[in-house]
Amino acid sequence: MGSIKQDIKETYLGLYETAQEKWNDFTQFLIEAWPILTILLLVLLGVWWYADPPPPRHVVMATGQPGGSYDALGKRYAAFFKAKGITLELLSTNGAEDNIAHLADRKDPVQAAFVQAGTFHPHDVTGVQSLGTISYDPIWLFYRGQELRVNDFQEIKSRSHFFLNSKMSVGQKGSGTHAQAMHILKANGFDEGAHFIYLSGSKSVEALKKGEIEAAFIVDAYEAPNVQALLADPNLHLAAFPRAEAYSRLLPYMQILNVPTGAFSLPRNFPATDIKLMASTINLLIDDRMHPALQFLFLEAAREINGKASFFSEHGEFPSFKNTGLSESPVALHYEKNGSPLLMTYLPFWLAELINRLIFVLLPFCALAYPILLTLPGYRNKRMRRKIDGLYITLKTYEGELTLNFPPEAKDSYLKKLDLLEYEALQLKVSRGLSSDYYALRTSIDYVRNCLNRGVHPYQAREDLSGV
Structure with a gap:
């Protein structure tokens, strides 16, 4: 021993x-x-500072009209960014065309925006990339008067003439609502009617309820106050899209949403039958010069805020990287395959970003x-x-x-x-x-x-x- x-x-x-x-x-x-x-x-360290500078602590994002659903969504993103130590400034705009213009302008401070699919031509936009789609934007067509039922093509055509000859709001020019309304009309072979007016979403709701107009296009989320106000009004009817499959072929960015009988209101049995709605998607677009760390933060915000189950989407369905209309950011491609960097999952954003850069x-x-x-x-x-x-x-x-x-x-x-x-x-x-x-x-x-x-x-x- x-x-x-x-x-x-x-x-x-x-x-x-x-x-x-x-x-x-x-x-x-x-x-x-x-x-x-x-x-x-x-x-x-000198090479690091110039080749990979730290992300800015202030970001400007274009949303939409004040009080609209994009404005409300932007506030949720701003709260998420604030918790991570980043200031997200929200810029109110008239809609999709303004947002694209802000992003495409290389001297404009706007670095991110919510933009509906189908409201821009990808070949006309440079310096802008997509972080994916984050939500559905259903296309709602509410109208007053007698409910129009559709049995064959001739009735569809006569119904279209009814709307064309009625006083109808097709959305404020430059907005996503106006762009989607025009796509649908042109797909049916119609031009803008002589009685069309161009109101914002909130003004369209107010005018339709008061009987000042006969119909209104609204392109907004199901949960949006404007949509909920119109769905709750028993004096208004909702036009369905029985030829949704055809629209999705003619307008590839369009998505088909199925609404079962009574889904909007069981007491009213509204809708009275299963219907199909058309929907655009909300794109989260960015300036292609945005710092990669901020792009990951936007994607994390989209996962936390838009990834929850909703009336039309399942849990984890968004962010989605299909039919974005623009080229995806390399960061989005990485996120799609691998998710966020491991450090961002367990550490505060500033610390994870610092270690990642070190x-x-x-x-x-x-x-x-x-x-x-x-x-x-x-x-x-x-x-x-x-x-x-x-x-x-x-x-x-x-x-x-x-x-x-x-x-x-x-x-x-x-x-x-x-x-x-x-x-x-x-x-x-x-x-x-x-x-x-x-x-x-x-x-x-x-x-x-x-x-x-x-x-x-x-x-x-x-x-x-x-x-x-």
């Missing part, structure tokens, strides 16, 4: 001494190499510093060996001078030179691998000193001493 304990103790002491030796060598290396490592780190520096730093860390200790040993060799050369010079010509009065002078040489040797801080060379130098210095102290003419040749 004693032998085993002794072996364990010796093994432990060996490991401890080895670790201590390596640590001492490493600290000595850092003392000597820190200027080079500091310069390297500063250079990489990796950009630390990896190159380690890649460059590691060869230096391997090279410099060998260089240091060579430098120490050169110093030892230099002291040896000096000692050899002294010894040569003493051999050729040694006046007795020079003894004290040479002893002082040897003392100074030994002092220089004592100032050397060498690794354990050079200890033998180091102590061999000191032994040689002491040997020359002993020769000087042996007596008169210690370095004079023996034949020269015979005549003394």
Whole structure:
């Protein structure tokens, strides 16, 4: 037992001494190499700052008309960003056309916007990318009077003429509602009617309830106050889209929404039969220069806010990356496949973003510093060996001078030179691998000193001493 304990103790002491030796060598290396490592780190930090600057703390986002559903959605996004330490400023606009114009203008501060699919031509838009779609925007056509039932194409055509000859709101020009209404009319072969008026969503609701107009297009979410107000009014009817499949072929961005009997109101049994509605989707568009960290934050906001189950969407259905109309951001492509960076899941946004950016520096730093860390200790040993060799050369010079010509009065002078040489040797801080060379130098210095102290003419040749 004693032998085993002794072996364990010796093994432990060996490991401890080895670790201590390596640590001492490493600290000595850092003392000597820190200027080079500091310069390297500063250079990489400079490259990092310019190549990957920190994300701005203030972002401007275009939403929609004040009081509308986009405005309300924008406020939820702003609250999400505020919790992450970022200020999201909301800019009210007249609608989709304004939002696209803001994003496409390279000098405009707007960096993000909600835009309905189908309200812009992708080929006419540059510098704008998509972070996916985040919600459905159903197309609602409410009207007053007798309910029109549809049985065949001729009745559909006559119903269309009814709306064209009625006083109908088709949305404020420049808005998504107006764009979608015009797409539907043109798909049916109609142009704008002479009695069309262009009201905002809230004004359309007010006018329709008061009987000032006969019909109104509203493109908004099911939960929107304007839509809920019209659905709750028993004096109003909702036009369905029985030819929804045809619309989805002619207008590929359109989505078909199925509404079962009584889904809007069971007491009223509204609608009275299963119906189909058409819907656009809300695109989350960004300036393609937006910082990647902010793009991930927008996607996380979309997942948390729009990813919940709603009347028309299932849990986790949004954000979606289908039929976006514009090219997807590389960040969105990464998010679609891998989700958010792991650090953003467990750490505060600012800390996760800082660590993520520091990796950009630390990896190159380690890649460059590691060869230096391997090279410099060998260089240091060579430098120490050169110093030892230099002291040896000096000692050899002294010894040569003493051999050729040694006046007795020079003894004290040479002893002082040897003392100074030994002092220089004592100032050397060498690794354990050079200890033998180091102590061999000191032994040689002491040997020359002993020769000087042996007596008169210690370095004079023996034949020269015979005549003394």
